[in-house]
Amino acid sequence: MNLYVFGRGLCRSFFSTTYRVETTGLENIPKEGPVLLCSNHIHNFDPPFLGSYVPRKVHYMAKAELFKVPLLGRMITAVGAFPVKRGAGDKQALKLGLKILKEGEALGLFPEGTRSKDGKLGKGLAGAGFFALRTDAVVIPCAIIGSYKPFSKLRVIYGEPLEMESLRAAKASSGEVTDYIMKAIAELLHKHK
Template identity: 55%
Template sequence: MTVDFYSFAKGIVKGVLTPFYRIQTIGIEQFPKEGGVLLCANHISNLDPPVIGITAPRPIRFMAKEELFRAPVVKTLVKSLHAFPVKRGMNDRQALRTGLEVLKQGEVLGIFPEGTRSKDGRLKKALPGVGFFALRTEAAVVPCAIVGPYRPFVPLKVVYGAPIDMAPLRARKASPEEAADYIMDHIRRLLEEHQRA
C-alpha cells in the first residue's frame, strides 16, 4: 500500500487534533508491528477515524459508510486515505470480500463493530460482521477504546489493548455473533478501566 498521501494527511491532522483535544495514546506498544490486524473500536464521534488514524502506528484501511462515496470530492479524499465503502447493516458481500482481502494481505482493517455512532457514549451491541472477519482470518484482533468526550483542551484517550486470543472461538467454530460480543467485551473493559483512571 502506498502511504505517501496517507502519511502527509496524517501529519497535518495530527498537528491539529493532538493539541486541540490533548490526545493521549495508551498501549500502542502492544500493537502488532506486522501481519493482518483487525482493529476494533467504539464509535462516539465522526472524528474517531482520523483520531485512530493519527495514533495507530500503521496505516489503516477503514470501512466507511457508502454515503461518503456519493459526493465526488469526498469520494476522492476517502479513497486516497484507503477507505472502502460498506452498506449499513454489514450485509454488503463486496465489502466483506474487500475486508478479508485487506487482512489476508497483511494490512490493518479498521472497523467500528457497533456500525454507527453512539450518541450517548454507551456501547451498543456489535454487528456480526466484525465476528465474521475475526473468525475467517488469522489476523490479530486488537481492541481500541476511545475515551471521550471530544471537548477542546480536555484530554481524550485512545487506548489500544493487547491482541485478543480468538483461537478458542475459531477452533470450536463459534458464531460471528458470539465472536462480535466477545470483542465488544474487551472494548468495554478498556473503556471501564480508563474511564475510572
C-alpha cells in the first residue's frame, strides 16, 4: 500500500469518527483524466477533508512555510502537496500545478488563497482560472459546510462539472473564469446550507 492511500485511510478514519460526515456528489468526479477540485476554505483541515473521500490521489498547493516544519514538511510532500509562495505569482508552483493536470491527475485548490476568518466566501484569486483555461481539466466546484467542532455535522459537496468550453473558446481571462468558479461554489453553499 502506498503512503498516500495509507494517509488517506487514516484521515478518513479520523474525520468519520470525530465528526458526523456527509458526502454528496462523489459520482461527479471522473475516475480518470485531469480534475480541478475548487473549494471554499474555512479550516486548516480542509485539504485532507476534501481529499479523504475522493477515490483518487488529490495534489494540493500548500503554503511554503509548512514545508519548513521538519516532520510535517516530509509528510505533506509524501501525500502529494507542493509548496507555493503566497502573495506573489509563484511561477514554479504554477508550472507544477499545470504539469499535474497535464499528466491527468487531480489538483485540489482553495481559490480564496487563505482561510476565511468569518466562514463567509471571499474573493477568488486568478490561479483557479489560470489552471482551468490552460488545461482540459474537468472543473468541480466543492463546498465544505459545517463546523470542525467534535461530533458536529460536517459536509462536503462535490458539485457537477462546470461547463468550460465556451469560456475557453471565448478566451476569457483567468479572473473571469475564477469568478465563474466562485459563483458555482457560492451556489453550492447556498443550496446546501
